[in-house]
Amino acid sequence: MKRMAMTLDKFTRSVDAKSLPRVLQMQSGYYFQGSGYELYGREGSFSCGELLKVIGISVTRLIVELQSEGSKSITVDLSLDYPGLFRIVTDKRPYTSIQEIVDSVRISPECLGQPEFYCPEKLQLPEGTIQAEESFRLTALRTEHGDSHVDCEVTRKDSKHIFTVKLSHTGEFYECADDQFYTLGELVECKMCKGRKRTVTWAKSLPSKEKCVSELPEDYSGELVLTPVYELQTVSKFGKNVVFIPSTLDVEVLDVTEESDGACFMQPLSFRDVFAKPSEFFPFKAEVIEPPSQVQEELGFLKSSKQVIVHSAYQAKRILASEIRSEAQRRFLIPVSYNGRFKRRPRTFPTAYDLEVAKSNMEQLHVVATRAFETHYEGLSSVLVGDQYLVHKMETSEVIYGDKRKTVEALACEKMVGKKYEAVLIPMCLDGGFVEVVHDKKQYMLSDICHRFALPFNVKVSRRDLSVKEDLLAGATGLQLEEEITDPYLIVSTLDLAQCWEVPVNRTNMALQLLERWNGPKLTQGEAVRSAVEEIGEDCYFTLRRYVNASVLPPPRPPKRPQKHSEDTVKLPPPRPKKPDPPSPKVSRPSIVFYALINNNNNNSYQMYFNEKLYSIDYSTNSLCGLCYYIEEPTYSQYSQTSI
Known part of the structure; x- marks a missing residue:
């Protein structure tokens, strides 16, 4: 034919x-x-x-069509690094088979590459039954004995069930609602459906040091149809x-x-292609076909070298850190081998629950109250501004509330009264504020901090790293070391091995041509290989945080603030918004009930229970407008974890 x-x-x-x-x-x-x-x-x-x-x-880039009611639609061009967050509008068109889903969407081991669907009818499978309207997540695409199928994951109460569905399985399958926020880069990489346009709504602009070529109107609240170029x-x-x-x-x-x-x-290879090669593929000599357009100063040899040696590929540890300041925060990825020295800086704790999480067996946690709190329990202590406490542990205590005795959780502390110490119990639901008193004047290496203390941890560079020309961290007023992550890196060097660095795979765009196998000395992580501190953008920072948070287990049940009324449920009307959202007949939005707000010792990051899901919220990207009212105690079960 x-x-x-x-x-x-x-x-x-x-x-x-x-x-x-x-x-x-x-x-x-x-x-x-x-x-x-x-x-x-x-x-x-x-x-x-x-x-x-x-x-x-x-x-x-993306061509974005702005859908406005009663006016002519307009289009704007947006680059993939546009500093904004978007929410997906659920596609109402059904897929007719699992094969069509696989051909249209991206399925990968990462959390963003595992789409969720549901079927209006029961799915009878060899491993069991997926109920009608029950959502299932596509986690992997596999081929065995010439037969292709997908692995599906269903969460029921406190356990997960794995089902195998053949690609030939037919029926009506619908995309599940997605309440996460995405950057344009994440939408293009993981959420664009082949043969279908993706509709989103604008959520919020992220702070950016670089001026955007084109921006969305600030007051626009309608839908946006994305067409990739x-x-x-x-x-x-x-x-x-x-x-x-x-x-x-x-x-x-x-x-x-x-x-x-x-x-x-x-046969040019990107860094991602090289990283996917088996270990026996390394080391090799390669010609630089397409040098990176932008690269940090330490890795400048990648732009000037005609040939390089790629020694190995691995997942390297990095500490994700943020500058402690109210505006224009800088974000960093710090290698554990960083040679500078740090001194501790005080941490802040908005609740008593955070004190319980932050206490350590290594030393006594000493804090000063920055906000007053009056307790409603007889037997628990109120807090005044300036009160100093030594934090011990959480314990249960029998107290009197109204005319009834009940058992509650409280934080056992020693209150400093003059030169004496008084044993007190403060409520775990205390909504106040504390700042740490630091007595430790030692200087620490980053590896010591990660070994001795729990993250997040506040520090300041006391002695810069003398092994680099310019230490990016030395000028920061303070740093919050947030969490330890792993990220893919390649060890790349010049032919004479004078320059040998860990090079990030996901943030280096260049193409190599394999020349021959390298028979010289094989280098791995060690003294000969150097690592640089990376300053990363907001979009990269939140993407890394999203992947980390997706693997974290939900925290223990949060404390509950005592009610002033004896009725089982007290419902208060929500405040009237200043600018109500226009009605959208395509999307059904449920009422919001904030079950709990738990600080994870990060100044900007909190976690929230909502509709039996655990959400991670970063205040620098998501603003919560209005007031949060306590409505009722939720029924706690196994929570699925989602980031917004």
């Missing part, structure tokens, strides 16, 4: 990214004359009949340059992959 030529744009939208690379033959269309031409800042040259090997397809990364026969071609180029192409010899084309 004779194959038909198609437009480059049609090929781009129809090809499965997993089938790349593909070889295309140029057929007909409009061509620039001469040996070279420029397309949107990308250079390249080819003629009719020329073969091009497509090695990658990426989204360069693609770009193809190609190589020509025997060429050594990667040619970038916009998918909108007015040419027709013919897929001749089966008839072409792929060996005559260059």
Whole structure:
């Protein structure tokens, strides 16, 4: 059967990214004359009949259509690094089979790559039954004995159940509602459905040091329809340059992959491609085909070197840290090998529950109250501004509330009265404030802090790292070391091994051509390999926090503030919003009930129970408008964890 030529744009939208690379033959269309031409800042040259090997397809920007009622819709262009957060509008169109879902959405081990669906009817499977309307998460795509299927995960009460569904399974499947916030980069990477446009609503702008080329109107609250603009990364026969071609180029192409010899084309590898190689693939010498456009000063050799050596790939530990300041916070990824010294800085605790979480067996926690609190229990102590406490442990205590005796949880402390100490119990539901009194004047290395103390932890650089030309951390007024993460890195060096650094995989865009295996000394993590402090943007910071928080177990049941009334439930009307949201018939939004607010010792990060789910909230990205009213005590069960 004779194959038909198609437009480059049609090929781009129809090809499965997993089938790349593909070889295309140029057929007909409009061509620039001469040996070279420029397309949107990308250079390249080819003629009719020329073969091009497509090695990658990426989204360069998004065309955003603003849907406004009663007015003409307008479109704006947004770059993928636009500093904003968006919420997905659920797609109401059904999928007719599991195969269609797999062909349309991205499924990966990461939490963002595991979409949720439901079926209006029961699904009878060999491992059991998925009930009608019960949501299931697609966690993996596997092929065994030539038969492809997906692994589905269903959470029921306190346990998770795994089901296997064949791709041939048919029915009606609908996308579940998604209450998370996403950056445009995350939407493009994980949430864009092939063959379908993605509709979102604007949530909030993130602070950014760089001015955006185009921005959404500040007062816009309607829906936005995202249309990706693609770009193809190609190589020509025997060429050594990667040619970038916009998918909108007015040419027709013919897929001749089966008839072409792929060996005559260059095989460029991205850092992600290299990281995915097995361990026996390393070390190797490579030619730099496409140097990174932006790279931190310490890794400048990647731009100037023609050839490099890639020694190994691994997950390296980093400490995620934020500058302690009210505005324009800087974010950092700090290697554990950082050679500077730190001194402790006081921590702040908004509740007594945070004191219980922060106490340590290594030392006595000494705090000063910064807000007053009057207790409603007889037997528990009130708190005045300036009161000083030595925190011991949480314990249960029998108290009198009204005319009834009841058992509550309280925090046992020693209150400093003059030169004496008085044993007191303060309520766990105390909504006040405390600041730590630091008696420790020692200087610590980062590795010592991670070993001796629990994160988050407040510090200040007391002696900069003398092994680097400019220490990014030295100028910070204070740092909060938030949590330890792991991130993919490659060990890359110059040919003479004079420069050898850990290079981040996800934040370095460059292409390499494998030349030959390297038979010199094999380097691994150690003294010869250097690590740099990275200053990261807001979008990268919140993406890293999202992946970390997704693996954290829910905290213990939070304390409950005592009620002033004896009735079982007291309901208060919510405050009237200043600017009510316009009605949206497409999306049903439930009433919000804040069950608990738990601080995790991060100045900006809190966790909240809502509709039997645990949410992680960062106050620097999500503003909660109005007041939060205590309505009723929830029924606690196994909570699924979601980030917003």
